[in-house]
Amino acid sequence: MRFIAALLTTIATTLPAFAGDGFNIVIPGRPGVPIIINGVNASYAVVEGDWGLARGIHVQPTVYGGRYVDSEPNVGHYYPSAGRTPGYGRLEIEPPKNRKLPEPAASYHDSWSAQSAPPAPQQVPMYPPAVIELPRDGGGLLPQNPGPPIRKNRN
Numbered sequence: 001m002r003f004i005a006a007l008l009t010t011i012a013t014t015l016p017a018f019a020g021d022g023f024n025i026v027i028p029g030r031p032g033v034p035i036i037i038n039g040v041n042a043s044y045a046v047v048e049g050d051w052g053l054a055r056g057i058h059v060q061p062t063v064y065g066g067r068y069v070d071s072e073p074n075v076g077h078y079y080p081s082a083g084r085t086p087g088y089g090r091l092e093i094e095p096p097k098n099r100k101l102p103e104p105a106a107s108y109h110d111s112w113s114a115q116s117a118p119p120a121p122q123q124v125p126m127y128p129p130a131v132i133e134l135p136r137d138g139g140g141l142l143p144q145n146p147g148p149p150i151r152k153n154r155n
Contacts, residue, residue, distance in 0.1 A: 023048040040066035
C-alpha cells in the first residue's frame with residue numbers, strides 16, 4: 001500500500017514538469033504586426049521547442065506553418081552611371097545652358113529681439129506739502145555727539 005502511494009505521489013509531482021514541453025500557437029498581440037522567429041513569420045503558426053525567458057537552456061524553436069521573411073526587400077535600383085533612365089519615377093529634364101535666367105530675388109532680412117520694459121517714472125504729487133516733517137522717533141538718525149562726559153568731584 002505504501003509503495004502504491006509513493007508511486008502515485010511521484011507521478012503526480014512529475015506531471016507539471018511535462019506541461020511546458022508541448023507546442024504553442026502564436027497569436028499576435030496587435031493585428032498587422034508580425035511575430036518573427038529566426039526569419040520566419042510565426043503569426044498564427046505552431047511553434048514547438050523548449051525556449052523562452054524562464055528556460056535555463058536554449059534550444060532552437062521549430063515553426064510549423066510560418067512564412068519566410070526577406071530581410072532585405074527586393075526592390076529595383078537605379079544606377080545613374082549605367083546611362084539608362086529609371087523605369088518609373090520623376091522624369092528629369094536638364095534645361096539648356098543658354099536659357100534666359102529669371103530675375104534675382106529681392107533681398108530679405110528680418111530680426112527679432114527681446115528686452116525688459118523701462119522702469120515706471122516716479123509720480124510727483126500735484127500739490128506737494130509745504131513743510132516736510134521728520135518722524136517723531138527721529139527717523140533713524142544718529143544722535144548728536146554731546147562731547148566728553150562731565151565728571152563731578154565729590155569731597
